[in-house]
Amino acid sequence: EDQVTQSPEALRLQEGESSSLNCSYTVSGLRGLFWYRQDPGKGPEFLFTLYSAGEEKEKERLKATLTKKESFLHITAPKPEDSATYLCAVGVSGSARQLTFGSGTQLTVLP
Amino acid sequence: DTGVSQDPRHKITKRGQNVTFRCDPISEHNRLYWYRQTLGQGPEFLTYFQNEAQLEKSRLLSDRFSAERPKGSFSTLEIQRTEQGDSAMYLCASSLGPGGDSPLHFGNGTRLTVT
Numbered sequence: 001e002d003q004v005t006q007s008p009e010a011l012r013l014q015e016g017e018s019s020s021l022n023c024s025y026t027v028s029g030l031r032g033l034f035w036y037r038q039d040p041g042k043g044p045e046f047l048f049t050l051y052s053a054g055e056e057k058e059k060e061r062l063k064a065t066l067t068k069k070e071s072f073l074h075i076t077a078p079k080p081e082d083s084a085t086y087l088c089a090v091g092v093s094g095s096a097r098q099l100t101f102g103s104g105t106q107l108t109v110l111p
Numbered sequence: 112d113t114g115v116s117q118d119p120r121h122k123i124t125k126r127g128q129n130v131t132f133r134c135d136p137i138s139e140h141n142r143l144y145w146y147r148q149t150l151g152q153g154p155e156f157l158t159y160f161q162n163e164a165q166l167e168k169s170r171l172l173s174d175r176f177s178a179e180r181p182k183g184s185f186s187t188l189e190i191q192r193t194e195q196g197d198s199a200m201y202l203c204a205s206s207l208g209p210g211g212d213s214p215l216h217f218g219n220g221t222r223l224t225v226t
Contacts, residue, residue, distance in 0.1 A: 004153075031211035043115070043202050043217030044154065051212075087153050091211025098144065098167065098210050101153030 002027040002092055006102035013109050016077045021086055021105045024070040029093030033071050035064050036087040038104070044087055078109045113138060115218035117203050123224045124193055131189045132221045136205030143186050144215060145178055146202040147171070154202055154217075159210070160186060193225045 003026045013019055025033070032051050036044035048057040050066040057064045061082065063074040073086055085106045089099040116135045124130050136143050141162050146154035157176070159167040162183035172178075175193075180186040190197055200222050204215035 031209075032213075034214055036217075041219070041222075043204075043219045046214040046216060049214055089153070091209075093211070098156040098159055099215060100156070103151065103153050 002090065002100050004088060004090055004100055004102040006086075006088055006105050008105060009103070010106045011108070013075075013078055013107070015079055015109055015111050018074070018076045018078070020075070021073040021107070022070060023073070023088035023102055025088075025090050026069075027090050027092045027100075031091040031093055033066055034089045034091070034099060035062075035071070035073055036089065038085045038087055047086075075107070078107075080109045080111050083107055083109045115203055115205055115216055117201075117218040117221050119221055120219065121222045121224075123226065126195060126225055127192055129189065129191045130193060130223065131187055132201055132203075132223075134186045134188070134203030134218060135184075136186070136203070137216055140205035140207050140216070141183060142206045142208075142210065143180055144204045144206070144210065145186070145188050146204065146217075148200045148202055148220070149198075157188075190223075193223075195225050198223055198225045 005024050007022045035047040038044045048064040053068045061076050065072050085104040087104045089101040118133045143160045145157040148154045158178050160180040175191045178188045200220040202220045204217045206213045206215050
């Protein structure tokens with residue numbers, strides 16, 4: 001069975017304190033790995049798609065990387081407005097119509 | 112910005128009542144998905160439409176749940192004889208390409224509370 005595990009469950013950082021969130025996956029045939037940001041009471045907002053090991057994507061203070069077993073979301077010099085839950089999801093071969101999500105990492109950035 | 116819109120945003124109902132939610136996807140997207148999310152968890156897949164055809168349903172989708180997408184435009188999700196365990200956020204998403212390859216774009220959901 002496909003599994004997606006995110007760690008840590010929660011992370012508190014001081015403004016400017018860089019860190020990384022982890023998403024490890026066990027799937028049979030990865031088609032794509034997706035990162036989303038979710039604010040309270042809202043739907044997930046798409047951030048990145050990664051398709052193959054070694055691929056990297058960047059957007060402002062966020063950088064996503066992918067290996068054969070896990071993905072990292074690196075946050076450089078975070079600001080309070082980066083506080084949110086970050087979700088990762090995988091699309092797999094044979095079930096290309098849906099994504100399987102992890103439980104998310106709740107990030108709080110303190111001023 | 113014409114993103115995915117969902118209506119209503121919140122619904123409170125009594126156990127045993129029927130409820131219906133509506134989703135309007137991004138206009139050029141022919142793929143539409145319903146997900147359910149409970150507190151502290153990631154979204155769980157419920158069902159998928161390509162145009163008006165319902166192509167996939169999760170084992171989570173009991174007989175009390177039914178979804179439609181007439182004419183391949185908006186979609187509705189109905190829950191009959193609601194139970195307290197149905198309380199959750201119901202999310203709709205749409206995509207341009209296959210969900211395994213293309214990002215899903217989500218609406219802001221309908222929060223259902225069953226009392």
